[in-house]
Amino acid sequence: MRTNTLKRRALGSSALVTVALLASQPAFAQQAPADEKADEEPAIVVTGTLLKNPNLVLSSPVNVVGEQEIATRQINNAEQLLRDLPGVVPGIGSAVNNGNGGASFLNLRGLGSQRNLALVNGDRLVPSGSGGAFDLNNVPLALVSRVDILTGGASTTYGADAVSGVVNFVTKSNFTGFDARVSYGLTQRGDGAAFRTDVTMGGDFAEGRGNAVISLGYQKTNPVYQGDRDFSLFQINSFNGRAAGGSPTDTPTSFYFTETQPNALQNNATGTGFVTANADGFNFAPYNIYQTPFERYNVFAQAKYEVADNIEAYGRGIFSKNTVQTIIAPSGIFGEALNVNINNPFISAAQRATICGANPTLDCTAGSTATVAIPAVYRRTVEVGPRISRFTTTMFDYKVGLRGKITDSLNFDISGAYGQSNQVQTLSGYVLRSRVQQALLADNTTTCRTTSGGCVPLNLFGGNGSITSAMVGFIQGTSTIAVDTGLSQVRGVINGDLGIASPGASTPINFAVGAEYRNYTFNRTPDNLSQVPGELGGAGGAVLPFRGGYKVTEGFVETNIPLIEDKPLFNKLALEAGLRQSRYEVNAPGKPTFNATTWKVGATWEPVSDIKVRGGYNRAVRAPNIGELFAPLVTGLTSLAVDPCSGTKAQGNANLSAICIGQGATAAMIAAGSIQDPAAGQANATGGGNPLLRPEVADTFTIGTVLTPSFLPGFSLTVDYFNVKVNGAISSPTPADVINACFGSVTAASATSVACTSIRRNPVNGRLSGPSGTVAGLPTPSSNLGRIDTSGWDLSAAYSRDVGFAKLMLNLNGTYTIDNYFKATPSAVNRECVGQYSVNCGSIQPKWQHNLRTTLDFGNINVSLLWRYMTAVRYEQRLFEVRKAFSGAITGSGPLVGQTFDFNRIGAANYFDLSAGFKIMDRFNLDFLMANAFDRKPPIVGSTLGTTGQNSGNTYPSSYDALGRRFQVTLGVKF
Template structure:
């Protein structure tokens, strides 16, 4: 069943496939003694639940667990980096650790996050999710917890699974084929297993769903597409914003946006091949050697709307064959456009190059990870485990369908329609004021490649056993684990020449600069679990535990500081009677800065922002505001005319990078809970309730867009045009916007976004799990419930910034939605050879952040705190329907699964996912961050795809 709690942490959940008693994988402790109970709460997804879920990758498997906030995955298009990641408690992907059988595996990026696409799902027997800090046990990164994928031990036989799925609309076809073979040998002293897998999924386009076929304005409810960057060409200067008329004869006020939605996708195409092999052999009664190797190659593609010219300035010679005398005369009357006898300089040109087609980023990742080790049984109760591993990952991103801005300028320098002044690269003159021909599009089109490489090498040794004595009132001896670990991380980013040039690729954001860095860490650690009392009145069990880890980091860069950190934990379990247990622990956890956080070059990129205090008429009525806008680089004419617009497509420029002076962040975490198992009163029932609290200080963060704006504009009466908070914001000098293509000649830094140790993150809440089974003779009933209440999740960029709580809210400041309440519930009826199971996922209501009672402190005003509410208009299938973008009602999804054991060796599983074809909530196209607010909804949280079906045939011997 889903999320079966690990009541005694040393004991795997009931549906875990632990076929070998010598193999004990305990999540959250290094002590391998199944008779001892650790205090950390662990929730598990077992093999039975994995089978019922009908998933094709590990990210989909754990996304629906309450307390897990959707991160990068198959439903993230614009913002995906080709990986699938996990975000525990909404504290960030870099603050948890992903393990395979309790061991670290190679991360996929320079932030240290593991790509879940590479987990061999066919061999996974269960997934353990540990809440709270685990830095003492696993080292840095485990502030919010651990996700541990446990594979089937000592697999023997053959298991072939073929899965096929498709949506009700006939798209999104996916297939998964896994073949696993294994055998025991030498009278069971050895075992070897090999698993091969292939998965493939087709894209699902937003244009194929009513909810996403047309971009809907967050503020007006009009289906009008994105602002400004459109077709035909538009220009922007201090004298105003204009677009050429359909006939190409004159510039008129901007009139036509661009609908980018049909090009975008709700579900990314994916293809993967993986190999996994493992073996172990008992050389003698006291020595066992083991090894594990995995290889994966996967391809993920993201598809977004066509490239174009995004606010780039150009010099157009008067001899350009497509620039008519009438257009020249008109352009020279617009303020901010410079005209000479030979040249017309337009400060910002916008043109969506639909003739080239969509922008496609293809991410091909190849990864291998090898682990070799040996276990030495020194005595009956003392063992030593030593292993080493090495992994490498290469992610190659190929961007295609992009306009090369340097070639636009080259193609504009022409005196006739057949040849350019500079004929390099077989230049074709560009008709910027009409239709771009195939030959012109081919000349402008370019592609770029960026390669990201990571490596992880580690050596780990742990001595585990007991001290040979017990507490006078206990029956089990005091157990311990002690050891040392060495890890070395290396990451590189290698862009090609086109990616290196700021603004060269139209619509790709800023330049991608090389990154190279690494660090190693040497650690010593120890843990102890001490049974103090057992089988006594009011003390069926009383256990104490403690642990400590010392880490010393050495950064591979000249002049970079070295740093060390000590983590520790204390905890205990008290069961006054066998059926009732109280558990709790307190931990000091740390997280070292990642390679990216230390070494990423400072560049200008894109962030989400759909408001700007300098936009519109506000500066015309407030002299101090006008002075600030001018000090930030806005043209005086644009400020005076009130013609500054909000960032194009809701995306503003921001500038930031790594900081080699960062230090480890520190966290205090604690959990306290109860476990109830009334064996006599209600057999086969279990309840766990756990409160968690995670408080991170000196957090490595950067300010949200609204935090940056509020630091300057929060109190406009007292704000100073000369303050660093205001002058640090730099605008487009052509039109005053916070957006536009930033080039070396015309940098547009936008919002400053440096990484610091000034942040603070804090979250707390309660997890509740209920499990019950009852045998009615003819049918067996299984009920499972897991719920989460998140009290708060606060982010504060600095001690003077606002402490923003995003629980229950969505906006550009609050990325992936984190509801206050959420739960999953599964009901299963099992007959002799048939299981029928209904899975229910429920998400609490959420609201737009401006709806908060403290909206002023959050950076909203009475005028902008509410977004659209009313009847949608424009050329959208949703037109005529009423929506309130300010709130999303509570949301339920149901999946129905039937599993039939046809014979002892053949099993067929059929599933209807989103059984009632629940539609996604509609909130507009720029309400939140681009990665998670896409296609007018939040497709990683809510189902934008609709009803779909899946069938799996399984043959096993």
């Protein structure tokens, strides 16, 4: 019964028609579903409008993922479900390791997680972090009845941030009964175990005047290490095809004793002298992971009670405690300048001779205790173990409200909500630079010159294993960073109809009017270790404390005007419009304020009942979030594999040499050809917030058609065109933008131009990487100078029919993205990233992507096949002018050596997921899933073509399945 009700509502409102015909179909017939009273539920959530009448035909296209599809996919969190949907570009989620901040986010249309909203029952919930986005790890999936994905501007309805649309998780209402399920999954290789259990209970009370429901859940997912897959056992350089280390920070220790030294010198195996450093460096790949370990406890409860005739009090609460861990290779000393006394007990005679030869002014006479400055020291402290960041987030959000009728045709809804998200990041396995420096100044093997903290002298001059457990105990440290966010909300809405209709229609004019207030707060509190640049070896830049917030007061109005009904060629014709006026007050000195206006117009036309044509234009506005406004200026890391000054490029080129020298290199470095590309493909970059930022403005346009032909029962088709333009986009230049602004034409570039001199190099070796306290690297300031332009087509088709022995159901969702241009500044490249990948493009966005599900329902048994498809993509063409990616046979070490690959292209991807469901004894459900049934391996492109977060383990694990064939089984019971 529930499915049919949902179908009627979906067809009544074309905002939900796209795939509701099949997305919400049950996998098998249910004689007595636990939530059978849903047919009577008065609370109806229609995504994309605040209007009350659910039968209105709306102009906004909405894709619907039904309850059965969620269950069939057997996913463990909302991000995993959304990641594979057409129109969604993978954001930060469970497949992102280095770059994961302990939360999962949505990225609609590839416009960024800050330009869409994730809602629960149409409500904003407290965001995670300074970016203002809701953490999808907190969605109570067990109680979700459907997911609506509105892919068009929705700022008029939901306020700022809904530039590319919203995802609305709609929970079950009037739930009565008991529903429990337990799920367990494992990859074919025996790793990545995932366990989930949920219990949902609900029922009526007070003779049916009230209903309450509570859902409890627990989930745990184990990591999958890159070292456990043959294609990622060794990191592969994307430009020379060598499977080797990837990082110059290796073990034993290597040193640069002069700024012009072309190659590092490394301790030999016995620590008695130096040899030329290992060119392959340290293989960090086996330590990294494809699937982040995750554990969550969650509670969702909601209740309502009719306090008087036509007056209902309601409330809901969400609590979630989740823990995400990221694991990367061991910490170390990453090119730090350090001092050591020449009589250090761990320096051999041969090593002392080399050091003295490189420092002719140093007192090296017998008995000298002089201190020598070593310009750059590299040592991977494998003895300490991997670097682990543990993010523990405790989140709650509650809402109470009163709703009811003013008259027979007018309704009101007044509510207030408050939420907090408290995250503690604990960093362990990190080497402390200050303690390394303290432990290097020692005249004997037992006592440091400065004994504070229980100092143990450190041996950086021996072979592998020279760092003892006692030394580890002194040089390692644990750091914590606390992040607290809050959101207070008050909203009041009056909606209904005016009791009048246009002359050509019988349906009254509907409207909604109201006001809303929101107050966002943010506070980041790092400990002292996190605030010192370079103190935590390999942690990137300093993490500085900052707080900020803003308040927004808004008024809004929406209307839907049926113009013509039941006339030839005008079965229905309606107009809709909306307006929202917002005033922002920033919590900063002087309390700057700014205003924003967003509006929409749209129309729907049904020439006959089988055809609907819809279109809309939105002026959407996104205000800068707290991070964009207040984040302090710091030096961190960005992705850059090639330095225009590295090697011999500048030799014989006077202008290029002058540019490199103007950035901090020296003529001696250029003459020696000693400048190297950024270590591990990561350059330093300096950026932060900008309190002068103002709202960005987007124009979104959609037009499409909905076909439900009466001559083909069970079939529906929707086709929609979308176009989004964001002007004054809040953005920062990409690494290529910064490099091209200076080096785009080395014959015309000026060594004294701001574009060149603002790039700052390592004064020790001329590299763009090094200690964050002394190497600023690339400037990446935030501004309102960006522009984004994307367009494309969405297609959804559904068909169901009885074929005699079973019911056949087909469901297709696809998106064809024509383009997605991004221009960070007026002088930057107007970059196109659709169908291309590079350090400038983040996640992969294919031209065409679709999901096709085919289901045979035999009653108590069903079998379903999901086909996930992505078109081929290629390495960013603009970068070909500088350097092509590798193509040929892999060299170096590991299982892939000798195999031929072309990193300039990734072919089309096809994944097939096979599932089956069984109904047992009326009350029990048993579901099986075999994901990636043909065990398709991910494409190999090396690990230095794209961003660190997305291009990891020699592939793009958020876009392509790196885990392999996976099995999942779920047992459910309902009463």
